[in-house]
Amino acid sequence: MIPKVLTIAGSDSGGGAGIQADIKTFQELDVYGMSAITALTAQNTLGVQSVYSIPIDMILEQLASIHEDLRPDALKTGMLFSSFIIEAVSDKIKEYGWGNLVVDPVMIAKGGAMLLQEDAIKAIREKLLPLAKVTTPNIPEAEVLTEMTLDTMERRRKAAKILQSLGSESVVIKGGHGEGDTLIDLLYDGVSFIEFKSDRIHTRHTHGTGCTFAAAIASFLAKGQSVDIAVKNAKQFIQKAIENELGIGGGHGPTNHWAHRKASVSL
Ligand SMILES: Nc1ncnc2c1ncn2[C@@H]1O[C@H](COP(=O)(O)OP(=O)(O)O)[C@@H](O)[C@H]1O
Numbered sequence: 144m145i146p147k148v149l150t151i152a153g154s155d156s157g158g159g160a161g162i163q164a165d166i167k168t169f170q171e172l173d174v175y176g177m178s179a180i181t182a183l184t185a186q187n188t189l190g191v192q193s194v195y196s197i198p199i200d201m202i203l204e205q206l207a208s209i210h211e212d213l214r215p216d217a218l219k220t221g222m223l224f225s226s227f228i229i230e231a232v233s234d235k236i237k238e239y240g241w242g243n244l245v246v247d248p249v250m251i252a253k254g255g256a257m258l259l260q261e262d263a264i265k266a267i268r269e270k271l272l273p274l275a276k277v278t279t280p281n282i283p284e285a286e287v288l289t290e291m292t293l294d295t296m297e298r299r300r301k302a303a304k305i306l307q308s309l310g311s312e313s314v315v316i317k318g319g320h321g322e323g324d325t326l327i328d329l330l331y332d333g334v335s336f337i338e339f340k341s342d343r344i345h346t347r348h349t350h351g352t353g354c355t356f357a358a359a360i361a362s363f364l365a366k367g368q369s370v371d372i373a374v375k376n377a378k379q380f381i382q383k384a385i386e387n388e389l390g391i392g393g394g395h396g397p398t399n400h401w402a403h404r405k406a407s408v409s410l
């Protein structure tokens with residue numbers, strides 16, 4: 144049977160991030176994609192023009208419909224916007240017993256728009272992280288969650304340990320916002336660290352990289368891969384997607400979800 148993967152996230156009208164990036168990733172990685180939409184954004188490659196939060200009852204109805212009929216083999220969360228949504232979604236994930244949860248703690252879009260209310264950080268720490276198999280903050284998100292400055296690898300290792308101690312089985316602190324030409328995604332599984340290194344691609348077309356990376360990890364987990372292999376394969380997927388840019392839009396354009404088809408190794 145084809146693995147089923149659910150994304151609980153916001154919609155990006157421009158198609159580069161959020162639900163749209165997730166579903167494209169699921170499709171490319173041969174898993175069956177499902178969605179529960181938490182917020183609508185009017186967004187393009189130039190920025191986020193407006194945000195509309197979906198009423199909680201409607202979010203819960205989407206989750207209930209999926210629960211009644213379509214058990215996910217893995218799921219990911221993206222833009223959850225408010226503490227109310229985080230709490231309600233976390234309670235349902237727990238009640239429904241859904242495993243293989245990848246938490247992408249989306250906070251701010253590349254253009255600077257707030258995709259999470261400030262008072263929601265506590266709910267991410269206390270309600271969502273304890274349910275996660277993998278949490279994938281970028282460096283600024285990890286800084287907010289740990290209240291640390293993460294300008295060295297040593298500090299990032301410390302931060303990964305703190306986030307893991309909050310209940311997430313594994314943590315990946317992504318390196319896109321770091322310095323230098325080598326980019327390091329740091330995985331900590333509670334025992335050891337693995338550094339996934341790649342060359343930094345110099346491009347403005349990196350809209351939705353975090354969403355795509357987390358959706359790829361969830362897809363590989365749904366196929367039965369271990370966390371370290373799923374992260375390795377997701378990293379390879381996003382690297383190709385950034386390398387083969389589509390050149391769409393006048394700002395931060397989307398990544399290329401088809402690009403992995405050119406890869407010589409099979410995912
Ligand atoms: N310029 C880049 N070159 C190569 N890989 C990148 C680049 N920017 C981001 N990535 C990769 O994309 C993924 C998302 O990274 P990051 O930009 O840190 O997160 P976010 O999109 O959530 O801000 C990570 O796997 C990271 O290594």
Ligand SMILES: Cc1ncc(COP(=O)(O)OP(=O)(O)O)c(N)n1
Nearest residue numbers: 153160161252253350351352353354
């Ligand atoms: C609806 C929506 N969800 C998430 C994001 C942020 O996506 P991310 O992958 O972190 O990429 P950038 O914002 O860095 O492009 C979003 N913009 N919209």
